[in-house]
Amino acid sequence: MDSIVTKFNLIYMEKITSIINTILINRGKREMTLISLDTHLRNDIGFDSLDLAELTVRIEAEYDVDIFEEGIVNTVKEILEKINID
């Protein structure tokens, strides 16, 4: 079951969703309409290492945090944890 999306991180969810979709469009892939906290970056979205690398750069540009600095991040929830919004 999905984790609870609070009002507070809803705004950030929208931003993360938009970043993920930018990367998908850039690779000529279809946008995701539904992204939840438990969505897995590789298994559900299909991101490969190049996509994950781009994700880190875009999130860093937005929030000044390198989400992969200390290891692999798997889900959207883990991204939010890294940028301290959980």
Place this chain on the structure above:
Amino acid sequence: MSLFYADLSIEMQVTWSVLIKDLKKTSSYNPYCYHPDFYLIYKHIILSLILNEKIILLDNDFTIEEIEKLTGYKEFTHFSKPIDLCGLDNLKSKEDFKNIVNKVDENWKITLYTSGTTGLPKKVEHSFETISRFVKSSNKNKENVWGFAYNPTHMAGIQVFFQAFLNGNKLVRLFGLSKYAIFDSIKNYCITHISATPTFYRLLLPTDEKFSHVERITSGGEKFDEVTMDQLKILFPNAKFTNVYASTEIGTLFASYSNIFLIKQELEGLVKIQNNELMVHKSLMGNIETFEADWYSTGDLVEITSELPLRFRFITRKSEMINVGGYKVNPEEVEEAIFAINGVKNVRVYSKKNSILGNIICCEIVKNNEDINETLIRSHLQTKLQEFKIPRMIKFVKEIIITRSGKIKRD
């Protein structure tokens, strides 16, 4: 009156006779050359030749701290010494400089600093022989007019200066001027020869101008892309295009009408290719403080196109290859692919550190067509480049940052 130097941006014109008068009036000599003005730099070099004394060129934009780190001094007034140029009575016209140059011996040395993009510039000392190795002095070159498109204290600028000076040619400043001032200078002074970096030429495009009187276009320092080359052939319809391989450490070493260089007979045994890298024997080089080995690694990666005689083409700088998750990306290849898109005026491909792949490819684009957007660029590149070579971050900018030498900044 025969002109020695012209700079349209400050409405300066100096004839050879004014230069000679100026030289004769000089009462002191300082080996350190640190001037904001191109003419003063040229005059200083000529004075060093007359006196057969060492000269040390310092870039005008070095800060005082940089100068102190490089030379050990904050200022150089105590190096000035009085000189007596009364014996220059025989110096009456530009032809007389030939006698002066003939007397220059191993006492004369020119020191310059490489324009390295990281760390402190490296000091390199050249003799007259290494600095003038590729200078062609002949009657055929007497009427040439040179567009001066380099920093005058850098190797490429010094080479152009000597080529023009030893042939008694007119020098016209183009470096650091706006596109329109450059066009006006080419037109007004009937420039016949220009030597510049591909970035310099790119900044002249696009244009409807056409300069039929330009006979020779020389480029070096970076690889030329075909799109720019095609447009330049329209801008300079009668020019021969030459590629030059030169560096601060070596001076000019090869020249070619295409991108393939042939090792001349006199250089056999002094140039070799090891692990795809061009290596040069120390006997061809200037003096570098920290260098003692027999062979110098140029850091330039080449591809051999024929073994006997040895011919090769340059691929890229070794250090410029970007490692993306173990894959090597040549930024020039990516730039070339982006350049081929209609509406792209200039582009810079560079790397950004990344915790996943080590590096990630980024680019900045200057566009001259509002219809150009990221999606269009990506869909074009997806048909031209492997996925890992396509920039993951694309930024549209007003202008591209270039180094003091006029090359694209990649760090």
